Amino acid sequence: MKKLTIFAVLLSLSSWCMAVTIDHVDYHSSKQISVTFSDDFDDVPDARALVAKSYILSNTGKGTLAASPTSVALDSGTTYLMTWAAGEMFNGGPLTIKYVPLNITGTSAGTATGVLPIMTNAVVTGPRAMTVVFSEKLKDGTLAANYTLTGSGLGTIGAHPAKAVAGPCISVSCYYSLTWTAGEFVGSDMVEVTANVKDLAGNVINGDMDDYNANTGPYSIAPALTKVAVTGLRTVDVTFSEVMKSDDGVLDATNYAVSGTGVGTFATNPDTVTLVKANTYRLTWASGEMLTAKDITIAASTATDLVGNPVNSTKSHLKGGKGTPPTILTFDAKSPYRIDVQISEPLLFPTVNQYFTLSGTGKGSLAMYPDTVTPLSGNWYSLEWDSDTAMVGNGALTIAIGYCTDSVGHICKHTLAKTNVGFGVDPLFADQWHLSNTGQFSGTTGEDINVVPVWESCEDNTCRGEGIRIAVVDDGMEITHEDLKSNVVVGGSYNYLTKNSSLAYSSKDKWSGHGQAVAGIIAGRDNNGIGVKGVAPRASLVGYNFLMKGTDANGVNALTRSAAINHISSNSWGPPDGYGLYWGAPTSFLNAITTGLNTGRTGLGTIYVWAAGNGYSGSMECPGCVDNSNEDAYANNRGVIAVGAVSNLGFKSSYSEWGANLWVSAPGGEFCGDHAITTTDRTGAVGINIDGIYSADDYSNRSYTKCMNGTSSATPIVSGVSALVLQANPNLGWRDVRYILAKTARQVDVAGGEWTTNGGNLHFSHQYGFGVVDADAAVLMAADYEDNFGDEIIFPTPVTLPATNAVVVNEAIDDNDSNGVTATKSITSSGIDKVEWVDLVVTVLPGNSTTMPTYSGDLKVTLTSPQGTVSTLAVPHSCYEDVCDNYLLWKFSSAAFLDEDPEGDWIINVSDENATQTGTFVSYDIKIYGH
Amino acid sequence: MKKLILLTLVLTSVLHAAPVHKTSYHWYDGSQKKTVWINAELVGEFDETSVVQPSVQGAQQVRGQFGTTRIWRLPKNQLSANVASRMRQQHARASVSPVFHDRNTPKAAFRALPGDVIVVFKPTWSDAQIKNWLSGLNLQVVEKMTHEKNAYLVQSAPGLASIATANRIYETGQVVSSSPNWWSEREAK
Known part of the structure; x- marks a missing residue:
């Protein structure tokens, strides 16, 4: 092993000693370079120089070229040409080539030459799709953010696609699909797509060729109705396929037309269009009716989407029609043999008498079917029976409708029952000269408050005090009295003795009954076949019996209690009369009135009506003492309407105080023998007509009396008239109501009333104020009242x-x-x-x-x-x-x-x-x- | 409480010494100081069931009845302040008061004091602040009133204690007004 190692080292030294190096490296194309060695291999013949594997390419310019060339050929001398079949260099980086056999390397002096990709085409291919073509495959061509669209054809399509997907590369065309999930192009307009991409070698797209213009062609989407839904009796909701342009017809009712088997009496176009949410709009018809369970079709046109494409679409809600058969809304007995019925909608054949049937304990001798049916305005139908027949007063009535249809064909089938409604002539109305003075009791015809025309001025419940709430501040009120209970607000009264809302006179107290009489004058229930009529006979009553414990604290409470919902405070009380003295009022009283004026009726002001006083003819203790209402700090307060009394002859009542503070007058009558005011009394032989005081002149039905008199009687009459005025115009402030009462008051006793015409051209008398209230004139003035006093x-x-x-x-x-x-x-x-x-x-x-x-x-x-x-x-x-x-x-x-x-x-x-x-x-x- | 008893004792002794109708008291109506004269022969009673009649032999009701309020003329040897005080001692819930007049004549209109005081506090005071302040005077709220902002009915015993409590509150200088919760003659017209 040692021997082999030594041999290799010697061989290596021998090669190095021969000093062959790579002299230089040159580029020829993106796939070809040449390497020139320093010396000819002839000295050291090496066939390996022509072997591709002998070379290894590296460094940043390598790009996507393989490490070794595909082929090597001797170019000339010591230069070898190396060629790669695939890939390319990265444009701009150096190249290093290693010749493996001699373990020598050479690096290019310059930078590599790569081919930059270019965009060769771009085509819009669908409503939310386009294809772009590049000269070669891209490294980052599937990154959606690398594409940016601009141009007039862009519309609501996003500047960047939601997705980019690589397609095939065919020859020098590599396809990329761009898609969007929302928005759309503007049809037949131009978009320019710009790509910021690199090829696989990292070569950045050629700056001159990075964008392409494309025509959006026909690929724009017209909006369409996707849903039509009947959502109410007169509403249909329509939903578009896309967001619509708010100011280009989508809110125009004429761009919608309804049709279908359920269209009923709807007009073709709705009356209003409102946005519900997003793409949904509500079409509303002000009148008419659909046919139940039939088809409703809506056609929408003209309105455009956000890019201006018009809608032309139709959609139906099959069997969606919603209609209602006619129902009885209410009915009201107008005479003993006439009942007016209000139906929810017009009847197709409005005069058929057998559509209506009557039953109930109050039916009396009326037949089941009326004799005639007369249509009135407001879907009221007047049913009349033979005038020789009559219903029972205060009884229960049931009206049923059947077999009739409305104008679209819904069949009537409805019943409405009411108790305590049967019309009966109020038997004591004939004695109520203050309401209608026909000369009864030797009075002067017409010397009344002219209220009957007000009651007769409307068919519906808008002219008899309905909805107006009046507080009777007095000694009490029998809330269960037969002729008041229908108008008493359940739970609305207050009893200062028991400290709860259960207002009643104490069983130990058989004498009091003043408030009871006052309440009947204001709102004795009308047409119930019993008792009397009040001035505002359908107004609501609450009673505060503060006189039962007449402390300052209770007084100011009674004047401001429930001020937000009480419209009128009727006060037939005050300091003792007939002493010739002046009577102050505590500061708390003055502040209570101010509070009521400022905060009552949510700022419009409580209407305080006050008795002027009965001390003109002195008192038992001081027969010669003549009171002036101006010496009563309650009645001469700026915030109250001080009321004097007149007789049935139209003259100041003998006891009624005069005073510069008098605002108006009203009937108060004289004394029981001369006939005073007919009204309710406590049930039975207690109250005003208690045994011992009961006058032979008074009624045998001792739940009523005709012996109520005084400015106490005149005051609730003005309270009742004020209720009718407020009903005619609920927006009147307290100063407006005073002004209307003064301006419309009727001059009486012209010869003896010491009248003066003031600088405002108004008649005024210290005996009568501005005169006797005229309910009809006041209500007419109130209804059209336009004066605006502004702040006081x-x-x-x-x-x-x-x-x-x-x-x-x-x-x-x-x-x-x-x-x-x-x-x-x-x-x-x-x-x-x-x-x-x-x-x-x-x-x-x-x-x-x-x-x-x-x-x-x-x-x-x-x-x-x-x-x-x-x-x-x-x-x-x-x-x-x-x-x-x-x-x-x-x-x-x-x-x-x-x-x-x-x-x-x-x-x-x-x-x-x-x-x-x-x-x-x-x-x-x-x-x-x-x- | 001690102060009230002391006041009652002082007034009682004054009334024994003074001729009837001549003893006057002041009270505040808003910022106005007003005077009333006590009628030593009359007491007012405010409950539906009388305790005066069975307790005071010879008491006679005068001028009818004002709701549940009765005015009693006392036998000559009894003074109204004493009777009112005694009734309240004998009947825990008795609401009996001397009768007063705005003028120094026994025939003028009646006033009496069934108890409690109407106090109006500064608008900037909170409810908690008011109750706190009252408790510092050992007084309690009966109810918040509706006729004016920060108006309260503050508890006091019937009769002269009501004037004393009202004046005591007003004379602190801390309130807008403080008046006895007067009952006075008001009649149905």
Whole structure:
């Protein structure tokens, strides 16, 4: 073994000593090089130089060439030409060749020469496919990101394909398929594909030949309907195959047409088109009806996809038609022999009487079928029976429809039952002169509130107070009373004695019943064959019996309780009447009213209606004491509607107080013997007509009374009218409602009412306010009301006590002299165009007696506006025990200046019109409310 | 509580010494200081079932009935503050109060105090802050009221204790207003 090793070393040394080297290596093509040795092998003949395996190629220029050439030939001298049958060099890298027999190497001086691939063709082959062709196979031709598309034909196809797949290489054409999963080309337009690829040797595509223009040809996709689904009685959802262009017809209802066996009474085109989601749109018809379980076909046209391809497609929902047979929505008894029925849709033959059948305990003597059927507007049908027959009041009725069809052929089969609906003439309505004064009880025909035309103005339930909620703030309400229970809000009342909603008069209390009478005046249920009608006979009632425990806390709670949902607060209460005294109200009351105005009815303001007072004719304790409503701080508050009372002759009721704060009047009647107001009383012989007080003039059915009177009666009448006004226009604010009542009030007692026409061209009387409420006129004005007062302006600032803006007068008032002391307040830049209300805070103190303040009973106080309207705030009067309180920061109010321009001089006059006592006009503070 | 008893004792002694109708008290209506005169001959009772009538021989109801409220005229030898106090001692839940007038005459309209105080706190105070503050005065909330932001009905005994509690709260200077929860004559019209 040692000997062989030594021999090999010697042989090697002998070769090295001969000094044959590779002189240089040259490139000839991408597959051919030549090697030139330093010396001729003749000296050392070596046939191995012509053997391919004697050479091993390496280094970066090798590319895809095999390590040894395919063949070797002697070129000339010591140069051998080596050729590879396949592969190619990498363009730009050096080459190293090793001659194995002599273990010598040589490296090229320059760089290898490779062939750069080029793109030879690109063709769009499908809606989302194209083929690109390269001159040779690529190393990275299947990387989708290496291809980028641009050009006007691109459309919504992505710039890079989703996938690139290598196809066959045929000769110098290697095919690569590019595909997309979404989007589409714009038809017959150009795209340019750019490839960033290398051949197998790593040669980067020739920069000049890396892109190719291709025509997209016919491979664009028109959108189509993929689904049509009936989703509702008047809605059909359509789904497109692709996203549609939102502003190119897809939302245009005229681009859709319905047809098919289920089309029924639908118009050809829907009324609206709305996007549901993604590619789905909802077609909606405003009217008409499909035929149940029949085919609905939708044709869509014109609308385009995102690349502008128009749709022209039809799709059906087989047996998808949705329709409904006619049903009874509601019915209402209009007279003892007439029932109006509202059907969900028109009937094909609308006058066939045997389509309708009547049953139920309230049917009375009416036949099963009506005699006539008369179609009315709004799918109402008036069924009438023989007028000699009549249903039973307050009974249960069932109406059924059968055999009829709607206009598309659905057959009627429906029944609706109602209890407590049978029409009966309200037996006491004939006595309710305040609602319809026909001269009964020797009254004056027409001296009523003109409410009957309001009730008769509608077929549906929109004109009798439906949906309006009124709080009766009083001594209680019998929520189970037969003539109220249908209108009582279950759980809505509050009992301050039991602290729950179970409102009832205590069984121990047989005398109270005032709130019960008030509630009946507002909303005694109509047409139920019993009792009375209220002014708003379908309004909702809640009762708060705060007078049962009349604390300040309970009072303010009753005024603001459920303010968001109570529309009207009816208040037939106040301080004692007939003492000639002024009565303040606690600050908490004033704040409660303000809260109700600001937050009630979600900001529109609670309508507070208030009794002006019954003290005009004194009291038992002080028969000569004449009250003025302006001496009642509840009734003269800016936020309440103070209501006076009139008789059935249209004159101020004998007891009704006058006052500049009066807003309107309403019937209150006189006394039971002269017939007062007919309304509900507590069930049985308790309440207003309790034994001992029960008048022979009153009804034998002692659940009712005709002896209710007072401004207590007038107040709920105005509450009822306000309910009708709000029903006609629920958006009215509290100031709007006041204004409408004033503007539409009717002048009465023209000769004796001491009326004045103010600078706003409104009639005003200190006995009647703006007049007696006219329900019909008020509702008509409300329905079309467009005035916008804007925010209330108070000038100069809200009255706060003690009066912060008081003007000091300090002038002695001459005794028994009607000239008195005059102060003038000039108003400028108030920002008010029209006055709504004026407050005047006055301090007048006696000069010769401070311990027994009797002086205010001698005084007359007037306020004259710049327009010359004179409002009398106080007149000389008697007081209980001859002791009249001083006007110490007393706030008078006046409604008389409504709609006047306030700018100019306001004149305050205080005169002492009785002898003996003297005093001083100390100060005043005027506040104007308006807009 | 001790303070209230002391106040009652002081007032009782004053009433024994003073002629009827001449003792006055002040209270606050908002920021206005107002005066009422006690009527030593009358007590008001606010419960439907009377404890005065069976307990005070000779008591007579005057001016009818105002809901569940009755006004009793006492026999000549009994003073209203004493009777009211005694009724409450004898009947744990009795709601009896002296009667007051806004004017110094016994025939003026009635006022009485069935208990509790209406307090309006600053709008910036939280509910927790209010309850905390009241508990510092050893007072409890009866209920939150709806007529004004941060208005609370705060517990107090009927009668003069109601005025004392209201004034005590107001005179801290920490509240917007504090008034006794007056019952007063209000009539159906």
